[in-house]
């Protein structure tokens with residue numbers, strides 16, 4: 001009876017992860033969102049249509065009060081948590097934020113994707129250790145999964161590379177330290193997506209569309225479901241000996257790609 005929390009599950013990758021983890025009919029899932037209530041309801045409706053049970057929690061990860069309330073409410077709703085997925089991230093490529101300056105985007109990404117995620121994960125990590133100790137390790141270790149970015153460690157040219165690169169590389173580095181800190185009570189891993197066709201990918205044409213396909217050896221955009229399958233594995237009992245790892249889900253990075 002796996003109980004999961006997925007942050008940023010009102011659209012894109014987070015929605016696919018929440019739906020995938022909720023496939024067990026006895027599961028309970030917290031669908032977290034910030035502003036897109038309609039999207040969160042759609043995620044919940046898909047889960048409930050398959051027999052899963054769902055709770056919606058709103059929280060803004062740039063707000064300290066919201067972060068602790070999210071952790072409190074999630075543990076209260078689910079009782080025991082088996083999988084916590086830190087997927088939420090600011091979209092600065094589409095909508096109003098796409099018009100911000102580089103510095104505004106960078107600071108907002110640092111605030112939400114990095115500092116918000118770290119604060120939340122430290123609270124959740126402590127609670128998962130308490131949970132694990134209270135159960136006397138009768139059950140498998142709960143796990144946390146972070147979402148990074150495959151190109152963050154090596155870097156990518158341009159503004160997107162210079163803002164998402166340092167932010168996601170730091171998220172991935174934090175996840176590795178958290179794995180060292182919480183072992184053996186909690187497993188912590190990272191999935192690093194390549195080009196995944198969510199909101200921004202659906203608006204691209206020409207150069208970026210061709211680039212996303214050509215940079216994957218599998219010669220296609222990634223789908224949110226590709227990421228969800230990897231998260232499902234990492235949170236499953238099949239991965240009980242896997243912690244402190246990063247899995248790139250990018251169709252295999254094409255090293256012969258030329259700009």
Ligand SMILES: NC(=O)c1ccc[n+]([C@@H]2O[C@H](COP(=O)([O-])OP(=O)(O)OC[C@H]3O[C@@H](n4cnc5c(N)ncnc54)[C@H](OP(=O)(O)O)[C@@H]3O)[C@@H](O)[C@H]2O)c1
Pocket residue numbers: 007008009010011012013014032033034035036037039059060061062087088089090091112113147148149150192193194195196197198199
């Ligand atoms: N798509 C890609 O190619 C790709 C590649 C590498 C990494 N990633 C990472 O994968 C994750 C999901 O990306 P996606 O493409 O699925 O994006 P998305 O569809 O824009 O989803 C982002 C989610 O994060 C939530 N969020 C945004 N700001 C927030 C805040 N201040 N507080 C709390 N939640 C907030 C959104 O909530 P609301 O909409 O409800 O406000 C939404 O549920 C992100 O961390 C992203 O950086 C994506």
